[in-house]
Amino acid sequence: MGPHKDDKYDWILVGGGLCGAALAYELIQYGDSVLLIDPNPTSPGATRYSYGGIAYWAGTSELTQTLCHEAIARHPQLSDELEFDTQFQQRSLLLTVEAGQDPAAIATRYESFMIQPEVLSRTEALEREPLLNPEAIAGALCLPHGHVSPLALVTGYRRAFERLGGITKIGQVTDILQDGRSAENRRACGVQVTEDRISERILGDRVILCAGAWTRRLLKQQNLSIPLYFTHAELIETPPAPFEMQTLVMPAVQQRFALEAEAGSPTQAQDWESDQTGQTILAPILDAGLVQFADGHCCLGQISRAQTSLTFQTNATESSQHIREAVGRVLPCSKPLTGQWISTCVAFSQDGLPLVGEVPNMENLLLFSGFSSPFVYVLPVAQRFAKAMYKKQNDALVTQLSPQRFLPKRKTD
Ligand SMILES: Cc1cc2nc3c(=O)[nH]c(=O)nc-3n(C[C@H](O)[C@H](O)[C@H](O)COP(=O)(O)OP(=O)(O)OC[C@H]3O[C@@H](n4cnc5c(N)ncnc54)[C@H](O)[C@@H]3O)c2cc1C
Known part of the structure; x- marks a missing residue:
């Protein structure tokens, strides 16, 4: 689905690796207009060279254990859902002792x-x-x-996203556009994208950074400090x-x-x-x-x-x-x-958990990044996050992943 009449997307996702592709697919389920931007979506970043291991045994807390259960229940069905073979297999992981x-x-x-x-x-x-x-x-x-095959999983997500009306754009986001009125009131309203030396402004209600390791650079450019x-x-x-x-x-x-x-x-x-x-x-x-x-x-x-x-x-x-x-x-x-x-x-x-949710100090800018074991956690988190956004209801698990957790604690009297 293209932008609204006012030429604005509901969601702009920056980065089409596993994080961006999975989240784009989950958001488009709700019929919103979603744009996914990546300079190289068919061979994305770290995802392209990942082992693709799903460490569903590794949950250590109520939060991560719930997500592990949800992930391993969904992975075997995902090929049918996406109409694309993710090459999911149950394998034995052998951890060698020297x-x-x-x-x-x-x-x-x-x-x-x-x-x-x-x-x-x-x-x-x-x-x-x-x-x-x-x-x-x-x-x-x-x-x-x-x-799974990382490339098959991400291709499956992207194709299903496009089938449901999502749009993938080839390009590099060079800046986050703002329409806030002051330094204290910053608000994202789109992105500047460059492809083949042609630069354009694309407007969106919300911008989500899913650019893996490159997310840090985009945040720094905006003087936003997140661990x-x-x-x-x-x-x-x-x-x-x-x-x-x-x-x-x-x-x-x-x-x-x-x-x-x-x-x-x-x-x-x-x-x-x-x-x-x-x-x-x-x-x-x-x-x-x-x-x-x-x-x-x-x-x-x-x-x-x-x-x-x-x-x-x-x-x-x-x-x-x-x-x-x-x-x-x-x-x-x-x-x-x-x-x-x-x-x-x-x-x-900083704490091994991903950063999912609103960036402090810039309205309408969100993060979906920093997953250390994304092949297990991205599936359930993307699904829960999209549902929470659409229904405008907090999801108690996703809230625990908010970047706000790193804000300095206020002193209580
Ligand atoms: C060797 C190796 C083995 C691994 N094994 C496992 C494993 O077994 N299990 C597991 O869970 N994890 C594993 N990982 C980690 C996992 O692969 C990564 O954490 C994951 O792929 C990251 O996905 P991502 O979408 O966050 O980032 P990426 O896949 O890096 O995607 C980020 C995308 O953002 C795009 N981008 C960057 N800057 C911009 C910009 N300015 N504008 C637009 N787009 C931009 C890039 O082009 C890229 O496509 C492994 C990683 C490696 C390298």
Whole structure:
């Protein structure tokens, strides 16, 4: 559905990765006019290179556990709903425990999750995944996991959105338009979009930033300070492999989430202000894993870097070598694979929960970003958020994700 008679959309969504595409689809269900803008919607940002794992076992609170239940109930039905195969599968996630470590002791780190891993000896781990190198592991933890093709999921969402009358525009949002009357009364009323050097103003009642790691830059441009950060993620994408993995393999001691927690802590907030020049917040980490997709291609990864510049460039040869060595140790079958080294950026928030809702200090500007495990949480949150917006009723779960939670607490007498 195009804009209203007054040339205004009800909703303008900036960014067509998983977050933008899922939310656009949920909003258009209510018949509003919705515009989704991305310079490259067929190959979006971090989503394009994601593993596509659905960690529905990882809920730790009432909020996240409810969302996990809702996500795993909906994923298997989504292909029918979208009329597009998302390639959803139930898979086993095998979390390898390094030789010399105790799998049972490592399993205690998973005690807070709603589903507990099965602790496997080395022999049992090899029965589940015969391609593992027995000398590299002491055993493994095994969890039920969901898996989709990230590109198929996002394509399915976008096509269903367009079928229902939504409009996708190719372009880069360069500015957020405002019609507020003063610095204290700022109000978003649209966006400035550039494509092929042609710039245009597009008006909308509400603007939602779903631009993943690039959301931070759009907020900063408006002098809006929100604890939304990003890591640079590096991986190798291979053509279809001549072997078939039985499981998705990752390390039991994953460092990515610890890196995000530390890099996003309030003590690092000042360092993130130096986005222009670029600053390394913490040493990079490598979580050695291999994920094979339904068409046989694999992703080997991943290095995560907390670096404040979006345009930071690292040494691709060194990075590629590190990934290959680490993955090759656990899964020697990966050594002969050819592949392309990729670097992308992934958003995260200060407390591990996404930022969903109104941006403080600018009316009609909203966020839908910062999901650390979006393949599990985006489905239910997008659905609940769209319903709450349409019915103009608060959703108690979505309210807990509001960016307002980071506002300084008022002193009470
Ligand atoms: C190697 C790897 C493995 C991962 N594995 C998993 C996993 O197993 N499970 C999981 O849940 N998550 C995983 N993630 C994380 C997950 O993939 C990302 O968090 C998610 O894809 C982010 O989606 P998004 O829509 O927020 O951002 P993106 O996919 O990055 O999309 C943002 C979009 O915004 C657009 N954009 C940016 N600036 C502008 C602008 N100014 N105007 C218009 N458009 C703009 C970009 O072009 C881009 O298409 C993984 C990530 C990586 C890199």
